Amino acid sequence: MKSVIIIVQVLSIILVAPLISGIIRKIKDNLRMRKGASIFQPYYNFLKLLSKDEVISENSSWIFKITPFIVLAAAITATCLIPLFGTGFSLNNMGDIFTLIFILALGRFCLSLAGLDTASTFSGMGSSREMFISSLVEPVALLALFVVALNSESTSLSLIAGVFNFKLSSLVAVIALFMVTISETSRIPIDNHETHLELTMIHEAMLLEYSGRSLAMLELATHIKQMIFFSLIAIILFPLIILPSFGLYQILFTIAFFLLKILIIGTLIALVEISIAKMRLFRVVDFLGFAFVLSLTALIIQTWGM
DSSP states (O other): OHHHHHHHHHHHHHHHHHHHHHHHHHHHHHHTTOOOOOTTHHHHHHHHHHTSOOOOOTTOOHHHHHHHHHHHHHHHHHHTTSOSSOTTSSOTTTOOHHHHHHHHHHHHHHHHHHHHHTTOHHHHHHHHHHHHHHHHHHHHHHHHHHHHHHHHTOOOHHHHHHOOOOOHHHHHHHHHHHHHHHHHTTOTTTOOTTOOOTTTOSHHHHTTTOOHHHHHHHHHHHHHHHHHHHHHHHHHHSOOOOOSOOOHHHHHHHHHHHHHHHHHHHHHHHHHHHHSOOOOGGGHHHHHHHHHHHHHHHHHHHHTTO
Protein backbone atom coordinates (compact mmCIF):
# COMPACT_ATOMS: atom_id res chain seq x y z
CA MET A 1 0.00 0.00 0.00
CA LYS A 2 2.79 2.41 0.89
CA SER A 3 4.57 1.84 -2.43
CA VAL A 4 1.36 2.48 -4.38
CA ILE A 5 0.70 5.73 -2.52
CA ILE A 6 4.28 6.91 -3.10
CA ILE A 7 3.90 6.22 -6.84
CA VAL A 8 0.57 8.07 -6.90
CA GLN A 9 2.18 10.96 -5.01
CA VAL A 10 5.06 11.26 -7.47
CA LEU A 11 2.76 11.03 -10.48
CA SER A 12 0.48 13.66 -8.96
CA ILE A 13 3.36 16.13 -8.60
CA ILE A 14 4.56 15.45 -12.15
CA LEU A 15 1.08 15.90 -13.63
CA VAL A 16 0.16 18.99 -11.62
CA ALA A 17 3.53 20.80 -11.89
CA PRO A 18 2.91 22.31 -15.38
CA LEU A 19 -0.59 23.37 -14.32
CA ILE A 20 0.79 25.38 -11.40
CA SER A 21 3.12 27.22 -13.79
CA GLY A 22 0.16 27.94 -16.06
CA ILE A 23 -1.93 29.26 -13.18
CA ILE A 24 0.86 31.55 -12.00
CA ARG A 25 1.24 32.96 -15.50
CA LYS A 26 -2.53 33.43 -15.75
CA ILE A 27 -2.63 35.31 -12.44
CA LYS A 28 0.14 37.62 -13.63
CA ASP A 29 -1.64 38.26 -16.92
CA ASN A 30 -4.91 39.06 -15.18
CA LEU A 31 -3.21 41.45 -12.77
CA ARG A 32 -1.62 43.17 -15.77
CA MET A 33 -5.05 43.49 -17.40
CA ARG A 34 -4.16 40.98 -20.13
CA LYS A 35 -6.07 37.97 -21.34
CA GLY A 36 -3.01 35.76 -21.57
CA ALA A 37 -2.69 32.11 -22.52
CA SER A 38 -4.67 29.25 -21.07
CA ILE A 39 -3.57 27.69 -17.79
CA PHE A 40 -3.04 24.49 -19.78
CA GLN A 41 -0.53 26.13 -22.13
CA PRO A 42 2.48 24.37 -20.49
CA TYR A 43 0.88 21.03 -21.42
CA TYR A 44 0.39 22.17 -25.02
CA ASN A 45 4.01 23.30 -25.19
CA PHE A 46 5.20 19.97 -23.79
CA LEU A 47 3.23 17.94 -26.32
CA LYS A 48 4.35 20.19 -29.16
CA LEU A 49 8.01 19.78 -28.22
CA LEU A 50 7.63 16.00 -28.05
CA SER A 51 6.49 15.98 -31.69
CA LYS A 52 9.44 18.05 -32.95
CA ASP A 53 12.81 16.83 -34.15
CA GLU A 54 16.02 17.70 -32.34
CA VAL A 55 18.87 19.79 -33.69
CA ILE A 56 22.16 18.97 -31.99
CA SER A 57 25.32 21.04 -32.28
CA GLU A 58 28.25 19.31 -33.95
CA ASN A 59 30.48 20.56 -31.14
CA SER A 60 28.49 18.78 -28.45
CA SER A 61 29.41 15.46 -26.84
CA TRP A 62 27.56 12.75 -24.90
CA ILE A 63 27.24 15.16 -21.97
CA PHE A 64 24.81 17.33 -23.95
CA LYS A 65 22.69 14.34 -24.96
CA ILE A 66 22.43 12.67 -21.56
CA THR A 67 21.86 15.83 -19.49
CA PRO A 68 18.05 16.07 -20.04
CA PHE A 69 17.62 12.54 -18.70
CA ILE A 70 19.78 13.29 -15.64
CA VAL A 71 18.02 16.58 -14.87
CA LEU A 72 14.55 15.04 -15.18
CA ALA A 73 15.56 11.95 -13.18
CA ALA A 74 17.00 14.15 -10.43
CA ALA A 75 13.78 16.16 -10.22
CA ILE A 76 11.60 13.05 -10.08
CA THR A 77 13.87 11.43 -7.49
CA ALA A 78 13.63 14.53 -5.32
CA THR A 79 9.83 14.28 -5.34
CA CYS A 80 10.11 10.84 -3.72
CA LEU A 81 11.52 12.48 -0.59
CA ILE A 82 8.60 14.86 -0.09
CA PRO A 83 5.55 13.55 1.83
CA LEU A 84 2.19 14.52 0.38
CA PHE A 85 -0.46 12.05 1.57
CA GLY A 86 1.01 11.44 5.02
CA THR A 87 4.16 11.48 7.10
CA GLY A 88 4.97 7.85 6.38
CA PHE A 89 4.45 7.99 2.64
CA SER A 90 7.83 9.06 1.29
CA LEU A 91 11.21 7.45 0.81
CA ASN A 92 12.53 9.13 3.95
CA ASN A 93 14.99 6.28 4.49
CA MET A 94 16.69 7.25 1.22
CA GLY A 95 17.64 10.72 2.40
CA ASP A 96 16.71 13.90 4.23
CA ILE A 97 16.62 17.63 3.46
CA PHE A 98 20.33 17.73 2.72
CA THR A 99 20.02 14.85 0.28
CA LEU A 100 17.21 16.76 -1.43
CA ILE A 101 19.43 19.81 -1.96
CA PHE A 102 22.26 17.59 -3.22
CA ILE A 103 20.02 15.85 -5.77
CA LEU A 104 18.80 19.18 -7.13
CA ALA A 105 22.38 20.46 -7.24
CA LEU A 106 23.34 17.42 -9.33
CA GLY A 107 20.81 18.42 -11.99
CA ARG A 108 22.08 22.01 -11.97
CA PHE A 109 25.69 20.85 -12.33
CA CYS A 110 24.95 18.63 -15.32
CA LEU A 111 22.88 21.34 -17.00
CA SER A 112 25.72 23.83 -16.56
CA LEU A 113 28.14 21.35 -18.11
CA ALA A 114 25.78 20.89 -21.05
CA GLY A 115 25.70 24.66 -21.56
CA LEU A 116 29.48 24.70 -21.85
CA ASP A 117 29.58 21.55 -23.96
CA THR A 118 28.04 23.14 -27.06
CA ALA A 119 30.71 25.88 -27.34
CA SER A 120 27.90 28.41 -27.55
CA THR A 121 28.57 31.90 -26.21
CA PHE A 122 25.08 32.36 -24.80
CA SER A 123 24.92 28.90 -23.21
CA GLY A 124 28.34 29.36 -21.65
CA MET A 125 27.27 32.72 -20.29
CA GLY A 126 24.15 31.13 -18.79
CA SER A 127 26.22 28.36 -17.18
CA SER A 128 28.60 30.89 -15.67
CA ARG A 129 25.75 32.95 -14.25
CA GLU A 130 23.98 29.84 -12.95
CA MET A 131 27.05 28.70 -11.02
CA PHE A 132 27.57 32.21 -9.68
CA ILE A 133 24.01 32.37 -8.34
CA SER A 134 24.00 28.77 -7.06
CA SER A 135 27.05 29.53 -4.90
CA LEU A 136 24.86 32.09 -3.13
CA VAL A 137 21.59 30.16 -3.13
CA GLU A 138 22.64 26.77 -1.77
CA PRO A 139 24.14 28.04 1.55
CA VAL A 140 20.93 29.99 2.22
CA ALA A 141 18.73 26.97 1.46
CA LEU A 142 20.82 24.65 3.62
CA LEU A 143 20.92 27.06 6.56
CA ALA A 144 17.18 27.79 6.40
CA LEU A 145 16.31 24.10 6.26
CA PHE A 146 18.78 23.42 9.08
CA VAL A 147 16.86 25.85 11.31
CA VAL A 148 13.60 24.05 10.51
CA ALA A 149 15.31 20.72 11.25
CA LEU A 150 16.44 22.01 14.65
CA ASN A 151 12.87 23.03 15.51
CA SER A 152 11.57 19.61 14.43
CA GLU A 153 14.53 17.76 15.99
CA SER A 154 15.00 15.83 12.75
CA THR A 155 16.29 16.32 9.21
CA SER A 156 13.67 13.91 7.82
CA LEU A 157 11.05 15.64 5.70
CA SER A 158 8.41 13.21 6.92
CA LEU A 159 8.98 14.22 10.54
CA ILE A 160 9.20 17.91 9.67
CA ALA A 161 5.91 17.69 7.78
CA GLY A 162 4.12 15.96 10.64
CA VAL A 163 5.29 18.14 13.52
CA PHE A 164 3.38 21.34 14.21
CA ASN A 165 6.17 23.13 16.06
CA PHE A 166 6.06 26.43 14.23
CA LYS A 167 8.21 29.13 15.84
CA LEU A 168 9.43 32.61 14.99
CA SER A 169 12.69 31.14 13.75
CA SER A 170 10.76 28.90 11.34
CA LEU A 171 8.89 31.93 9.97
CA VAL A 172 12.14 33.81 9.32
CA ALA A 173 13.64 30.68 7.73
CA VAL A 174 10.58 30.33 5.47
CA ILE A 175 11.01 33.93 4.27
CA ALA A 176 14.62 33.15 3.38
CA LEU A 177 13.52 29.94 1.67
CA PHE A 178 10.88 31.92 -0.26
CA MET A 179 13.63 34.19 -1.61
CA VAL A 180 15.60 31.09 -2.57
CA THR A 181 12.53 29.75 -4.38
CA ILE A 182 12.32 32.92 -6.46
CA SER A 183 15.91 32.36 -7.58
CA GLU A 184 15.62 28.59 -8.12
CA THR A 185 12.47 28.93 -10.22
CA SER A 186 13.96 31.68 -12.44
CA ARG A 187 11.51 34.32 -11.30
CA ILE A 188 11.72 38.10 -11.25
CA PRO A 189 13.68 39.91 -9.81
CA ILE A 190 16.49 37.34 -10.16
CA ASP A 191 15.73 35.95 -13.61
CA ASN A 192 12.99 36.06 -16.22
CA HIS A 193 12.17 32.76 -17.90
CA GLU A 194 9.74 34.47 -20.27
CA THR A 195 12.42 36.31 -22.23
CA HIS A 196 15.53 35.48 -24.24
CA LEU A 197 17.29 38.81 -23.97
CA GLU A 198 21.05 38.51 -23.56
CA LEU A 199 21.26 40.83 -20.56
CA THR A 200 18.52 39.13 -18.55
CA MET A 201 18.44 35.40 -19.21
CA ILE A 202 20.22 32.94 -16.94
CA HIS A 203 18.42 29.61 -16.86
CA GLU A 204 16.99 29.99 -20.36
CA ALA A 205 20.46 30.64 -21.76
CA MET A 206 21.53 27.10 -20.88
CA LEU A 207 18.52 25.71 -22.77
CA LEU A 208 19.05 27.64 -26.01
CA GLU A 209 20.80 24.76 -27.77
CA TYR A 210 18.12 22.22 -26.82
CA SER A 211 15.08 21.41 -28.89
CA GLY A 212 12.44 18.73 -29.36
CA ARG A 213 12.14 15.96 -26.78
CA SER A 214 15.23 17.06 -24.85
CA LEU A 215 13.82 20.55 -24.35
CA ALA A 216 10.47 19.03 -23.32
CA MET A 217 12.18 17.01 -20.58
CA LEU A 218 14.10 20.04 -19.32
CA GLU A 219 10.96 22.17 -19.24
CA LEU A 220 9.11 19.44 -17.32
CA ALA A 221 12.01 19.18 -14.87
CA THR A 222 11.78 22.94 -14.31
CA HIS A 223 8.08 22.67 -13.46
CA ILE A 224 8.75 19.78 -11.07
CA LYS A 225 11.58 21.67 -9.36
CA GLN A 226 9.22 24.57 -8.79
CA MET A 227 6.72 22.20 -7.17
CA ILE A 228 9.45 20.82 -4.92
CA PHE A 229 10.32 24.23 -3.48
CA PHE A 230 6.67 25.15 -3.15
CA SER A 231 6.13 21.88 -1.29
CA LEU A 232 9.02 22.58 1.08
CA ILE A 233 7.48 25.90 2.05
CA ALA A 234 4.04 24.30 2.31
CA ILE A 235 5.03 21.52 4.70
CA ILE A 236 6.80 24.02 6.96
CA LEU A 237 3.97 26.56 7.09
CA PHE A 238 1.10 24.05 6.93
CA PRO A 239 2.05 20.65 8.41
CA LEU A 240 0.29 17.58 7.07
CA ILE A 241 -3.01 16.59 8.61
CA ILE A 242 -2.68 13.19 10.28
CA LEU A 243 -5.64 11.09 9.19
CA PRO A 244 -6.74 7.91 10.99
CA SER A 245 -6.99 5.97 7.72
CA PHE A 246 -6.15 6.38 4.05
CA GLY A 247 -9.17 5.59 1.96
CA LEU A 248 -10.22 7.23 -1.28
CA TYR A 249 -11.90 10.21 0.37
CA GLN A 250 -8.96 10.79 2.69
CA ILE A 251 -6.51 10.78 -0.20
CA LEU A 252 -8.70 13.17 -2.21
CA PHE A 253 -8.89 15.47 0.81
CA THR A 254 -5.12 15.53 1.25
CA ILE A 255 -4.64 16.22 -2.47
CA ALA A 256 -7.11 19.14 -2.31
CA PHE A 257 -5.43 20.52 0.82
CA PHE A 258 -2.01 20.20 -0.78
CA LEU A 259 -3.13 21.98 -3.97
CA LEU A 260 -4.66 24.78 -1.92
CA LYS A 261 -1.33 25.34 -0.16
CA ILE A 262 0.56 25.33 -3.47
CA LEU A 263 -1.90 27.80 -5.01
CA ILE A 264 -1.45 30.20 -2.09
CA ILE A 265 2.32 30.11 -2.51
CA GLY A 266 2.02 30.44 -6.29
CA THR A 267 -0.20 33.50 -5.88
CA LEU A 268 2.42 35.11 -3.63
CA ILE A 269 5.07 34.39 -6.26
CA ALA A 270 2.92 36.03 -8.94
CA LEU A 271 2.36 39.11 -6.77
CA VAL A 272 6.10 39.46 -6.17
CA GLU A 273 6.86 39.15 -9.89
CA ILE A 274 4.52 41.94 -10.94
CA SER A 275 5.55 44.20 -8.05
CA ILE A 276 9.34 44.19 -8.43
CA ALA A 277 11.49 45.10 -11.41
CA LYS A 278 14.21 42.85 -12.78
CA MET A 279 17.51 43.35 -10.97
CA ARG A 280 20.89 43.77 -12.54
CA LEU A 281 23.03 40.66 -12.24
CA PHE A 282 25.37 42.08 -9.62
CA ARG A 283 22.43 43.32 -7.54
CA VAL A 284 21.45 39.69 -7.11
CA VAL A 285 24.28 39.43 -4.58
CA ASP A 286 22.48 41.95 -2.38
CA PHE A 287 19.18 40.10 -2.70
CA LEU A 288 20.60 36.68 -1.83
CA GLY A 289 22.93 38.24 0.73
CA PHE A 290 19.85 39.55 2.54
CA ALA A 291 18.35 36.06 2.32
CA PHE A 292 21.49 34.66 3.96
CA VAL A 293 21.24 37.25 6.74
CA LEU A 294 17.63 36.19 7.28
CA SER A 295 18.56 32.52 7.52
CA LEU A 296 21.42 33.34 9.90
CA THR A 297 19.03 35.45 11.97
CA ALA A 298 16.64 32.51 12.08
CA LEU A 299 19.44 30.33 13.43
CA ILE A 300 20.24 32.88 16.16
CA ILE A 301 16.56 33.15 17.10
CA GLN A 302 16.36 29.36 17.25
CA THR A 303 19.24 29.23 19.72
CA TRP A 304 17.14 31.51 21.95
CA GLY A 305 14.35 28.94 21.85
CA MET A 306 11.97 31.08 19.85
